[in-house]
Amino acid sequence: MTDLSRFDVTRYAAAAQSIIDAGRLLYGQGWSPATSSNYSARIDAEHLAITVSGRHKGRLRQEDVMVVDLDGNPVQSHCRSSAETLLHTVVYRQLPTVGAVLHTHSVKATVLSRLIPAGQALTLQGYELQKAFPGYDSHDCSLDIPVFDNTQEIPALAAETEAWLARNPGQPGYLIRGHGLYTWGDTMDDCLRHVEAFEFLLECELEMMRVLR
Amino acid sequence: MTDLSRFDVTRYAAAAQSIIDAGRLLYGQGWSPATSSNYSARIDAEHLAITVSGRHKGRLRQEDVMVVDLDGNPVQSHCRSSAETLLHTVVYRQLPTVGAVLHTHSVKATVLSRLIPAGQALTLQGYELQKAFPGYDSHDCSLDIPVFDNTQEIPALAAETEAWLARNPGQPGYLIRGHGLYTWGDTMDDCLRHVEAFEFLLECELEMMRVLR
Amino acid sequence: MTDLSRFDVTRYAAAAQSIIDAGRLLYGQGWSPATSSNYSARIDAEHLAITVSGRHKGRLRQEDVMVVDLDGNPVQSHCRSSAETLLHTVVYRQLPTVGAVLHTHSVKATVLSRLIPAGQALTLQGYELQKAFPGYDSHDCSLDIPVFDNTQEIPALAAETEAWLARNPGQPGYLIRGHGLYTWGDTMDDCLRHVEAFEFLLECELEMMRVLR
Amino acid sequence: MTDLSRFDVTRYAAAAQSIIDAGRLLYGQGWSPATSSNYSARIDAEHLAITVSGRHKGRLRQEDVMVVDLDGNPVQSHCRSSAETLLHTVVYRQLPTVGAVLHTHSVKATVLSRLIPAGQALTLQGYELQKAFPGYDSHDCSLDIPVFDNTQEIPALAAETEAWLARNPGQPGYLIRGHGLYTWGDTMDDCLRHVEAFEFLLECELEMMRVLR
Numbered sequence: 001m002t003d004l005s006r007f008d009v010t011r012y013a014a015a016a017q018s019i020i021d022a023g024r025l026l027y028g029q030g031w032s033p034a035t036s037s038n039y040s041a042r043i044d045a046e047h048l049a050i051t052v053s054g055r056h057k058g059r060l061r062q063e064d065v066m067v068v069d070l071d072g073n074p075v076q077s078h079c080r081s082s083a084e085t086l087l088h089t090v091v092y093r094q095l096p097t098v099g100a101v102l103h104t105h106s107v108k109a110t111v112l113s114r115l116i117p118a119g120q121a122l123t124l125q126g127y128e129l130q131k132a133f134p135g136y137d138s139h140d141c142s143l144d145i146p147v148f149d150n151t152q153e154i155p156a157l158a159a160e161t162e163a164w165l166a167r168n169p170g171q172p173g174y175l176i177r178g179h180g181l182y183t184w185g186d187t188m189d190d191c192l193r194h195v196e197a198f199e200f201l202l203e204c205e206l207e208m209m210r211v212l213r
Numbered sequence: 214m215t216d217l218s219r220f221d222v223t224r225y226a227a228a229a230q231s232i233i234d235a236g237r238l239l240y241g242q243g244w245s246p247a248t249s250s251n252y253s254a255r256i257d258a259e260h261l262a263i264t265v266s267g268r269h270k271g272r273l274r275q276e277d278v279m280v281v282d283l284d285g286n287p288v289q290s291h292c293r294s295s296a297e298t299l300l301h302t303v304v305y306r307q308l309p310t311v312g313a314v315l316h317t318h319s320v321k322a323t324v325l326s327r328l329i330p331a332g333q334a335l336t337l338q339g340y341e342l343q344k345a346f347p348g349y350d351s352h353d354c355s356l357d358i359p360v361f362d363n364t365q366e367i368p369a370l371a372a373e374t375e376a377w378l379a380r381n382p383g384q385p386g387y388l389i390r391g392h393g394l395y396t397w398g399d400t401m402d403d404c405l406r407h408v409e410a411f412e413f414l415l416e417c418e419l420e421m422m423r424v425l426r
Numbered sequence: 427m428t429d430l431s432r433f434d435v436t437r438y439a440a441a442a443q444s445i446i447d448a449g450r451l452l453y454g455q456g457w458s459p460a461t462s463s464n465y466s467a468r469i470d471a472e473h474l475a476i477t478v479s480g481r482h483k484g485r486l487r488q489e490d491v492m493v494v495d496l497d498g499n500p501v502q503s504h505c506r507s508s509a510e511t512l513l514h515t516v517v518y519r520q521l522p523t524v525g526a527v528l529h530t531h532s533v534k535a536t537v538l539s540r541l542i543p544a545g546q547a548l549t550l551q552g553y554e555l556q557k558a559f560p561g562y563d564s565h566d567c568s569l570d571i572p573v574f575d576n577t578q579e580i581p582a583l584a585a586e587t588e589a590w591l592a593r594n595p596g597q598p599g600y601l602i603r604g605h606g607l608y609t610w611g612d613t614m615d616d617c618l619r620h621v622e623a624f625e626f627l628l629e630c631e632l633e634m635m636r637v638l639r
Numbered sequence: 640m641t642d643l644s645r646f647d648v649t650r651y652a653a654a655a656q657s658i659i660d661a662g663r664l665l666y667g668q669g670w671s672p673a674t675s676s677n678y679s680a681r682i683d684a685e686h687l688a689i690t691v692s693g694r695h696k697g698r699l700r701q702e703d704v705m706v707v708d709l710d711g712n713p714v715q716s717h718c719r720s721s722a723e724t725l726l727h728t729v730v731y732r733q734l735p736t737v738g739a740v741l742h743t744h745s746v747k748a749t750v751l752s753r754l755i756p757a758g759q760a761l762t763l764q765g766y767e768l769q770k771a772f773p774g775y776d777s778h779d780c781s782l783d784i785p786v787f788d789n790t791q792e793i794p795a796l797a798a799e800t801e802a803w804l805a806r807n808p809g810q811p812g813y814l815i816r817g818h819g820l821y822t823w824g825d826t827m828d829d830c831l832r833h834v835e836a837f838e839f840l841l842e843c844e845l846e847m848m849r850v851l852r
Contacts, residue, residue, distance in 0.1 A: 034345040034410040056402070107413060110340065111420045127536065128576060128605035132460040138578050139604055150341060152351050178352055179341035189482075197460040200533060207537045209424045210849070211635045247771040247835040269828070320839060323766065324846045363767060365777050391778055392767035422850045423636070553749065554789060554818035558673040564791050565817055615695075622673040626746060633750045637848045 007047040007067060007075065015041035015049035016065035018100065018188040023051075025192065026104055027058030031199065036105040037180070038082035040092075041188055046070060048092055052079045086158035091184050094165040098184045100191040105180040108202040113147050113175040115209065121146050122175065124201050132197035133172040134190075145198075147175045173198055220260040220280060220288065228254035228262035229278035231313065231401040236264075238405065239317055240271030244412060249318040250393070251295035253305075254401055259283060261305055265292045299371035304397050307378040311397045313404040318393040321415040326360050326388040328422065334359050335388065337414050345410035346385040347403075358411075360388045386411055433473040433493060433501065441467035441475035442491035444526070444614040449477075451618065452530055453484030457625060462531040463606070464508035466518075467614055472496060474518055478505045512584035517610050520591040524610045526617040531606040534628040539573050539601040541635065547572050548601065550627050558623035559598040560616075571624075573601045599624055646686040646706060646714065654680035654688035655704035657739070657827040662690075664831065665743055666697030670838060675744040676819070677721035679731075680827055685709060687731055691718045725797035730823050733804040737823045739830040744819040747841040752786050752814040754848065760785050761814065763840050771836035772811040773829075784837075786814045812837055 019039045026032045026039075037057050040050040047067055051057070055064040066077040070093050072085040082088075088101045116122055121144040130136045130143055146164060151157050161174065161182075172194050173183030181198055185191035232252045239245045239252075250270050253263040260280050264270070268277040279290040283306050285298040295301075301314045329335055334357040343349045343356055359377060364370050374387065374395075385407050386396035394411055398404035445465045452458045452465075463483050466476040473493055477483070481490040492503040496519050498511040508514075514527045542548055547570040550556055554565045562569060572590060577583050587600065587608075598620050599609030607624055611617035658678045665671045665678075676696050679689040686706055690696070694703040705716040709732050711724040721727075727740045755761055760783040769775045769782055785803060790796050800813065800821075811833050812822030820837055824830035 033413045034342060034406045036342055036345065056406075105342065107416045107420060110342070110413075111417050111424075114339065114421070115424060126540065126576070126604045128602070129460060129462055129531065129536070132462065139576050140578075150339070150352050152353075176341070178339045193460045193482075200459050200536075203533045204537050206420070206424070207533060207632070208540070211537075211541060211632070211639050213424050246839045247768060247832045249768055249771065269832075318768065320842045320846060323768070323839075324843050324850075327765065327847070328850060363765070363778050365779075389767070391765045419846070419850070426850050552753065552789070552817045554815070555673060555675055555744065555749070558675070565789050566791075619673045619695075626672050626749075629746045630750050633746060633845070634753070637750075637754060637845070637852050 007043050011043045012047075012049055012067055013062065015043050016062050019049060019051060019065050020060045020062070022100075022102065022188055022192060023057040023060040026102070026195065027056075029106075029199070031104040031106040031195070032057040033105065038084055038088070038103050039101070040088045041100045042092060042098065043067065045096075047075060048088065050081050050085060050088060053082050084154055086154050087161060087182060090158050090162045090165065091182075094162065095169060095184065097186050099186050100188040101182065101184045102191050102195050103180060103182050104195055104199075106199055106202070108199060108206050109175060109181045110178055112202050112206050112209075113177045113179070115206075116147050116177075118149065118177075122202075122205065124205070127201055127204065129197050129200055132193055135170050143171075145171075145173060145175055147177055150177045150179045220256050224256045225260075225262055225280055226275065228256050229275050232262060232264060232278050233273045233275070235313075235315060235401055235405060236270040236273040239315070239408065240269075242319075242412070244317040244319040244408070245270035246318065251297055251301070251316050252314070253301045254313045255305060255311065256280065258309075260288060261301065263294050263298060263301060266295050297367055299367050300374060300395060303371050303375045303378065304395075307375060308382060308397065310399050312399050313401040314395065314397045315404050315408050316393060316395050317408055317412075319412055319415070321412060321419050322388055322394045323391055325415050325419050325422075326390045326392070328419075329360050329390075331362065331390075335415075335418065337418070340414055340417060342410050342413055345406055348383050357384075358386060358388055360390055363390045363392045433469050437469045438473075438475055438493055439488065441469050442488050445475060445477060445491050446486040446488070448526075448528060448614055448618060449483040449486040452528070452621065453482075455532075455625070457530040457532040457621070458483035459531065464510055464514070464529050465527070466514045467526045468518060468524065469493065471522075473501060474514065476507050476511060476514060479508050510580055512580050513587060513608060516584050516588045516591065517608075520588060521595060521610065523612050525612050526614040527608065527610045528617050528621050529606060529608050530621055530625075532625055532628070534625060534632050535601060535607045536604055538628050538632050538635075539603045539605070541632075542573050542603075544575065544603075548628075548631065550631070553627055553630060555623050555626055558619055561596050569597075571597075571599065571601055573603055576603045576605045646682050650682045651686075651688055651706055652701065654682050655701050658688060658690060658704050659699045659701070661739075661741060661827055661831060662696040662699040665741070665834065666695075668745075668838070670743040670745040670834070671696040672744065677723055677727070677742050678740070679727045680739045681731060681737065682706065684735075686714060687727065689720050689724060689727060692721050723793055725793050726800060726821060729797050729801045729804065730821075733801065734808060734823065736825050738825050739827040740821065740823045741830050741834050742819060742821050743834055743838075745838055745841070747838060747845050748814060748820045749817055751841050751845050751848075752816045752818070754845075755786050755816075757788065757816075761841075761844065763844070766840055766843065768836050768839055771832055774809050782810075784810075784812060784814055786816055789816045789818045 038051045040048045042048050052064050066079045067075040070089050072089045091101050124143040128139045183194040231254050251264045253261045255261050262278050265277050279292045280288040283302050285302045304314050337356040341352045396407040464477045466474045475491050478490050492505045493501045496515050498515045517527050550569040556562045609620040677690045679687045681687050691703050705718045706714040709728050711728045730740050763782040767778045822833040
């Protein structure tokens, strides 16, 4: 029986570096302002590296990235991980190939998620850039992005997203109302591509609303 | 009895450097154009470092930051401090833990403050990012940001803000109509986080207006 | 009889470098997000350098640029060129002086191309910047930019654009609905100037729509 | 009698450098895209340095800046100066203290100047940032920015602006419809401050229109 509290430190360091680099990019775009957002990367089947709560995302250092297990418990760390850690662990548990999860916090995601009526998804169709997501090979595909109501009760929201993921294992992300975007990918590069694609598509949708409403 | 005209020069230099660095960030974001804005940082219980009037905020040097006492009088300096110095000293006098005050001048703050009817506050609610302000621990909190009418009579405006602060010591900032934002924090990093959070929230509100009006 | 599979490797390297540099600029502007877009530069009368499918446009390296002939077949390469290679080769075949073709993917081009009614062109008039295109020497000229419907059937779209180019050899570019911009120029610098001019003019048109609709 | 064709070469070099640096800033802001715009700086009472026609404004070099006299004739140069040279010389002739003239070409200036009805000025009032212009010491001042109709007949437009300047020597700039902004200052730094202030105010006005129309 293996000791679940053990992980490869070199893999932790690499995962942490990928998070640090992602933070610099995402903060630079204005998608993680004011210490918002949280990021994670898988270390192995039982562990992930994740940002410590409340850190400036544009200048993360290794000490700002800690390790938690797939239940969200800190491993070899006295730090407190992001309040939304369970929203990350749900994704890694449900989707074994996922290597990175990014939660961002842009103006577009915040506003658009508030403009969509409660209970309704954001439907994307007719955009060539939908092809940035695996399994979507045409602009004609319809992509439904759910919008969960925001709450400070993270375990309850984690359970909601878990049920949704179980029914929709092929979808690339979701929104939380007035809060932001969650997306994931097999590698950190894939995940960053998904953030870019989502931000692009959200801006397109908002721009359409500006003109057409 | 201590000599009130004396301050620790090393603490001045550190405060000035925090102002210089803040200016580079804020100008880079477009929030302090055309020599607008003014910034300060506390040196001690009686002194603060503050920008000299009319300097380019993106390339401040130590010589662009002077010292004033809590009444706004220059200390060991022949320079003229910002015309709005009294709006800074009011905050330091009312809130002893405050270490930095930033006044910025963005398009969003300018326009939004003009779109809000006279006598009405900007009410923020439902945004996860409200949690960037101390004491606001849920998106459900309601945050009322007052909008003071602009005036070139700074002492009168200073008295208005002083009375408001006395009644609302826990609030993180206010707007001046057609002019900009004042916000503060215990450290310069806290204060910069508040600027980022405000700019984000103001942009969200303006974006909602673009679509919904 | 010359061997058509042969090209000057130094000219390939220079063409590839111009593509790498263009990618850094265009990605930096947000016009080629999430591995979208594709770029090419002419090597000689029979060959062009073109981006390999699916690469990150902001950090292209020589290995991300391959060679195809004017029918779109790979030359000395086991890589797969962009899915839209035929949209590039059509331009080089029709316009012998063209040295570079850039396909970009901005929010403005995507949204504006969706807002224009099917079958209608985008008509630009009254903009001084129209003079950035060769042959347009006054803001009074009228410039009709066609909007082709998007499709995953690239050979069909290539045939459509070929027919349009044959009738309109002096026009500087076209849009694909929900997808992006194609433009070209005698040199890469000319082509980048055309991208900048188009993005500017598309943003102007969209801004007019925001206010006037 | 002095030889009017002679100027101090060191002063030319300094003026050219100020133009090069201004170009890097203005292009970086997106206010001089696609080789648009032209810039000048005074060398002495009879000469000015001005950009050569058609150059990329973000990477100007000394060879992209030439000398003309106050009638717009090239001095010691075989290059062709900007087509709009006469719009610069008019300002230097009318306003002897002016040391720099910048013509920029932003989306905001282009769109706003088209949205303002023919024959009407853009009236700015209630903005604290109006104080960035000399002689405007309150947000309550009213600042009327004329909008000249665009034309390719530069001598005619130069005469129009000359007559306007003679009547309004204290005003900081004007717009040309669908084309851009002209502004000036005693030094290049003053002039850059005016560009920043104008761009800010134009964006505010456009933002107000987006929400209120």
